[in-house]
Amino acid sequence: MKIDTSKNVLGKPINRVDGVLKVTGHARYAAEQQFDEKALVGWLVSSDTAVGEITHLSTEKAEKAEGVHAVLTYKNAGPLKPFSKPASESRFTQSRAVLNEPHIRHFGAPVALVIADTLEQARYAASLVEYTIDAKSPDLLLSSEQATTVPDSLDGGFEADVESGNSSHDKKAVEIEADYTTPSQISAAMEPHATIANFDGEKLSVYTSVQIIASAVDALAVTFELDEENIEVKSPFIGGGFGSKLGLHYDAVLACLGARYLKRPVKVVLSRRQVFYNAPHRGHSFQQMHLSCDSDGLIGDIEHHSAMPKAKGYEFAEATGAGARVTYAAEFINSTHRIKDADTPLIDSTRSPGDAIGSLAFESAIDELALKAGIDPLTFRIKNLPEVHPVSGKRFTTHRLGDCLQEGAQKFGWQHKPAPKPGKLIGHGVASAMRMNVLVPSAASISLDSNGKLTVRSDMTDIGTGSYTILAQIAAGAFHSQLDSVDVQLGDSSLPPSCGSGGSFGAASTGSALMKACELLKQSLKKTLKQKLPNLTSECELVLEGNMLVVYETDVDTHTTTNLDTHIKRADVDTHTNSSEPQRFLLSELIDKDNFPLTEIGEVGEDDTSEDEQYSCGAHFVEVEVDTHTGEVRLKRQYGIFSAGKILNVKTASSQIKGGMVWGAGYALTEAIHHHTDSASFINPDFGEYHIAVNRDIADVTLDFLETPDYEASPIGAKGIGELGITGAGAAIANAIADATGVRIREFPITMDKVMEGLQNKRGG
Amino acid sequence: MSTLFVNEEAYPLPEDPRTTLLDFLHQHLSMFGAKKGCDHGQCGACTVLVDGERINACLVFTFQLEGKSVTTIEGIAKNDELHPLQKAFVERDAFQCGYCTSGQICSSVALLGERAAKNPSAVTCGPDYSSKEDIRERMSGNLCRCGAYPNIVDAIQDVIALEPQ
Structure with a gap:
């Protein structure tokens, strides 16, 4: 008997599993998400000078404009931990405070956020905000010396x-x-930085466009001095990042400030020009x-x-x-x-x-x-x-x-x-x-339900790199199952924390974590099978066929391992089975229904990589x-x-x-x-x-x-x-x-x- | 009442005359397929079809479109059957992050129409409307930061090859 390795989809040129969503316009990016209550729209007023102190601010006209709910400035936006504190944190988990002091750090920095019912109203009212900045001469690098x-x-x-x-x-x-x-130069991802946030007095819920979810939670916790447990960050689709969305930027802090102030959802999308100044270059x-x-x-x-x-x-x-x-x-x-x-x-x-x-x-x-x-x-x-x-x-x-x-x-x-x-x-x-x-520490989980459906979960993101697809391939490959029997859930802070996307580490790190999770799940299934098949060897191969688990006793093909020793078995499962007939089990009969879904978490860390x-x-x-x-x-x-x-x-x-x-x-x-x-x-x-x-x-x-x-x-x-x-x-x-x-x-x-x-x-x- | 049609459905024009077609789609119809990449007509991510011709939805006020028929990416597939271009984009992996894709596909659909109508591009020379250079020129109003251009051209060529010769 030979396992049908044509089903082994790892490495194959599979079409993106999220492809149809993207070609039909149905993939939902950050600014397109909706809370139960309609979001108000925030528009940024940017500084017209590089560095200095705000000496005069006049928001009355803007506040009286049609549709305006609030004009936030450093005078009323509320407390935040000072920018870049604490020094002990990394740059992605330091405070990203804005509108918390009269000091302006650079050209284009936020001076005010105007929040209104519609984009048109907010944008017009923003033009009514008057301010004066006592500007200093900016210090720049003009020569190598x-x-x-x-x-x-x-x-x-x-x-x-x-x-x-x-x-x-x-x-x-x-x-x-x-x-x-x-x-x-600038990353200039096609999707401008965008966030929609809601705050109910305790819990901060955020949809944003970010490459690393876990550090976004940390950054918000630090900036707003909230418990991480009360922060939820989701980023299911990201319209490109290229480094500019590794951490959170001002759109996120501003939307959260608005939500905290008004206790209702606020959306802030940077304009293209604002991206140049309010996101990194x-x-x-x-x-x-x-x-x-x-x-x-x-x-x-x-x-x-x-x-x-x-x-x-x-x-x-x-x-x-x-x-x-x-x-x-x-x-x-x-x-x-x-x-x-x-x-x-x-x-x-x-x-x-x-x-x-x-x-x-x-x-x-x-x-x-x-x-x-x-x-x-x-x-x-x-x-x-x-x-x-x-x-x-x-x-x-x-x-x-x-x-x-x-x-x-x-x-x-x-x-x-x-x-x-x-x-x-x-x-x-x-x-x-x-x-x-x-290789960066990362985690992913795999779950199996009684119908043979596999679900991958991780806070990993897909910034266009194909994370959804390769993770589905890894899970399907591990169980020789069909790609469409795998569901992949990513970009959500409630899921196992991953490395996120960036620095070319995402696929290898999170992919390896998922592979380990699949191995753990297979071991757990084999343990259960051992009760029915006492002679089962640990080298047996498990195949998911619909709601059936099929067990093949195997002889590992030694020819495939000559170059790479024992490693080949770990990822490239191309296994020849011996002559005995495979045994088939209905998952629902093999395992008590109360035990579904079976879930295992896989993790990688520095021990998994060479020095x-x-x-x-x-x-x-x-x-x-x-x-x-x-x-x-x-x-x-x-x-x-x-x-x-x-x-x-x-x-x-x-x-x-x-x-x-x-x-x-x-x-x-x-x-x-x-x-x-x-x-x-x-x-x-x-x-x-x-x-x-x-x-x-x-x-x-x-x-x-x-x-x-x-x-x-x-x-x-x-x-x-x-x-x-x-x-x-x-x-x-x-x-x-x-x-x-x-x-x-x-x-x-x-x-x-x-x-x-x-x-x-x-x-x- | 003044209306416009979006994907063959009639909608009233918005009260606020400042509303661009793109913001109308997003704010009034919760139809997010057309994307905002620049709001200046520089990137093409908001490309939609108006009476079959491509425009940047960010550069037109909705009130200008009274009685017009707008097709967005959500209206390109018919009866759950993907348009050949949508299929070709998936098959050729002609996108990565997907943010420019709606605009790319709407532009590609218009490109097929321009070819059929024998509208020349800036580089069209002679009767050949299917050269890669011609396709690249026609698609240069749609930026893609993921750099999917070669695959986009391949996808469009695949669909052109399906046309009866």
Whole structure:
């Protein structure tokens, strides 16, 4: 007998289980939720200056306007724990107080919240609020020299400064100094930050758009000084996060303030422009590099010095040097990070903190070094791959960067550049991607009812990553059951606490927790079966078929375990059964009805992951066409090849990676927040002027996975992919432009004016 | 009484003339399929069809639509049967977070109509209305931050391939 493994859906390119809801417009996001009582609508009055004290406030006209229920300001909004307190908490669980003091921390910060029956009424009344701010001159980071503070810590747990090895004279035949800049950027999820809150005097109920539910509960408990038991947070669908919704933002605090004040539901949705100021963005970076190699192209020195702003009162600094520390072997590596406290809106994680912009600069500079040494950039990279982590000296759990570069080059056709059309130039570019992998403590439960229906529960979120789908696959895979016999409930603080979504840790962490829960449930079922089948072995395989539990005695197929020892059995159940007939039991007869649903909780923690170096790897290849007259860059194709452990769903994983590659295109070519430094405001805070890639900016995007389950990284063998796709993607484009034009632009984004100027300078005109 | 039609049902126009079609759908009809991504006509998440042509619901006041027929994403499927584009979007995984998807699909439905009517796009050259470049151009008014563009183009091409040649 053989179990029908076609039903084993884990890893398969299954369509999203929430797909139909999303294509019919029936998935309900935060602002679309409803309480029993109709929600009032809050509209934010934003400060028109960067930093200072409110000296005058006049709300009477607004209060008298039609439909207005309240105008909240620091005078009447009620007490909150002061912003960023207590210092002992992490930034996601510190107070996010607003409207609690006359002090304004940054441009666009909340001055008042006008609450009315309708959006139109609230918005009009907001225009009637008058205020004066005694403004101080804002402090910003204007040059790399101004960043002199060593950050206490860097995102991802990296040390601010690292030095390893010794610089010798042997590998300095070729040297470059390269100073790169990347602009301020923003996640700009399509769904603006939105919250609807209700408060009944004791219990605070919140629908919001947040990536990590548990920290949202903590943040509200701290900010409003409430017991966590009295706070309920739900976020069933999230219209994109990309780091900007890791924690709660002002929409949530304002909606809760309104609900607390009026004791009825209040909704606050940030406008697109308000998102730029009232949710986090990524700071601009100065990245100064010194690189050297010998005449054979072996790297001697890698020096990477990063300078970035940090928002005052908010502890976040990103590790732009992470890639410089891990990607290539070198005699000497020196990586430093400096920051300056600035009067800016919050600066926090934006997709792939550190690596997205670190790779833009570093992988471009590596290309410069290769070209100066007269070595093909692909060959140069392969020559300098490290055996172990270049700084820590620890082994990698898996490391397939070399395979990605070599196989990728073949599939892309690195050697075969098409001839350009008249007036055009064609270029090829390559870049490496290394993204640290982490397993984060997480929990999920599985329940089985007497009809054979499985229910997965976790406060895990699905920000478009496919959590609903892969968790359904894991549960169905564990019991060889149909996907539609699994219900997945997520994004609710009453469910087992998970890691949430962010930092590429969601799928591997929560997926592993669910896998453990399923194992516990199987053990429990086997215990029950043992009473009916005394000879049952613990290796028997359980299959759910409708309301039947089918028991197969098994012989584990030893052929499938040769490479991965015993680990393969833990996730890739491809088990051959022995010749005895399977035994079938009605669930309702096997187990007393009072014991349903059977529920087990699975948890993962630091014991479930290796202390060795864990990285997802990838290689990007790009073909661009550049117009010699206008400098316009057109992408012809982007190809990527990635190694990220076991791929839980090839379809959703590919989509996520492609999305990262599209971000890379935006970072290379179009995206930049432009600062008005006198007012510390943004010149282009909307989609009309902050240019994320549109459909026609993107050409063919294809990819492959080199799948090697990494059971040292996580019990399920998966590693992170959410940030891998963007890491290196923009640099490959920059390198392709340099290949096409012979012009190296070190100031991102590479807009057509810069390319045109470079081409003109090259022509000597 | 002044009415407009949404997915073939008649509704009275709202009293407040400041009400955009998008806010009318949300506040008066609790119909949340069309999304607000920018409220400025910059992102396309609120795209709906008015008498078969696509518009940004955030850029039109409801009173301007007296007697007009609006189709939102909720009206694209007929009798619980998904539109071929909806099926293709699911099959091609042409979305991730799903927030722009309603607008993408409404735009795609309009795109099919524009092709049938032989309305050229900015890049149309000759009789070929099915090139990827043509589809990309026509879909560039709908932003997707998850970066589903390649899959969206694939989904639309799949549906075009179903059309009788």
